[in-house]
Amino acid sequence: MESPRILALPVGQLQSNCYLISDPQTRQTVIIDPGDSADYIERIISDNHLLPEQIFATHGHFDHIMAATELKLAYNIPFLINCRDRFLVNNMASSANHFIGIDPGPPPEINSCLDREKNIKIGSHKFNIIKTPGHTPGSICLYNKNHKILLTGDTLFADGGIGRTDFSYSSQEEIIRSLEMIFTLPDEIIIHPGHGRSSTVGEEKKNHLF
Incomplete structure (x- = not known):
């Protein structure tokens, strides 16, 4: 496909x-x-x-x-x-x-x-919805395993960046858990962030040593 x-x-x-x-x-x-x-x-x-x-x-x-x-x-x-x-x-x-x-x-x-949806469809392609709270309570990522695509919004950027957590509704603990979940995905997954250039899960793992 x-x-x-x-x-x-x-x-x-x-x-x-x-x-x-x-x-x-x-x-x-x-x-x-x-x-x-x-x-x-x-x-x-x-x-x-x-x-x-x-x-x-x-x-x-x-x-x-x-x-x-x-x-x-x-x-x-x-x-x-x-x-x-x-x-x-x-x-x-x-x-x-x-x-x-x-x-x-x-x-x-x-x-x-x-909130309760598990995936979205774009034509014949399915993207899983991954809840990644932290930057905001309702932050999500969209993941297509077959084609190695991950849209991360403002949860994760290239070059070690992550979304701000200094807002009253944000949570540093939650974004760390969200990042840890993202980093269980294969290294070759391509990250398409909410700002800046694309990257890969493997590259960003090197920038985030929890």
């Missing part, structure tokens, strides 16, 4: 990675972490003849969801997130104003919660 196609689009002032993951055969696509620049994302979707079906967020921070409302309307598709982060979605506008001084408009309506 042909590997899912992954397009990484750094967007917004904080250069969050929005991912367009598609089935090359059917062009069925999910939009992951549309943090900003809806017009740009729509143009890439059009240029590549993709067919968006759903929007997912790895967590609820504003820089991963600010374009979700516009994209929901453009394609008439649902927005899904682990609803432990609902409070962050609801606070999107105030957070964006506080951190980067903009008004992004209303937050996206959550159409379905990922």
Whole structure:
């Protein structure tokens, strides 16, 4: 089976990675972490003849969801997130104003919660949902074992980076447990993080000696 196609689009002032993951055969696509620049994302979707079906967020921070409302309307598709982060979605506008001084408009309506879901499908490809709390209570990763793909959101970055845990709702203990779980995966798994370049599980193990 042909590997899912992954397009990484750094967007917004904080250069969050929005991912367009598609089935090359059917062009069925999910939009992951549309943090900003809806017009740009729509143009890439059009240029590549993709067919968006759903929007997912790895967590609820504003820089991963600010374009979700516009994209929901453009394609008439649902927005899904682990609803432990609902409070962050609801606070999107105030957070964006506080951190980067903009008004992004209303937050996206959550159409379905990922709290109890085990996987998502993108065409013929299945991605397992891995709960990785710590940076936020509802942080998740998306994992496709067959094609060695792991989307880590802001839980794990390349070059030894991890998500902030100095927010009142964050937990250093939980993110360490989440990282320990990620590091049980095979070394060759490719990490696609919420910011910055890709890496591998094996490479990041070397950077995190617990």
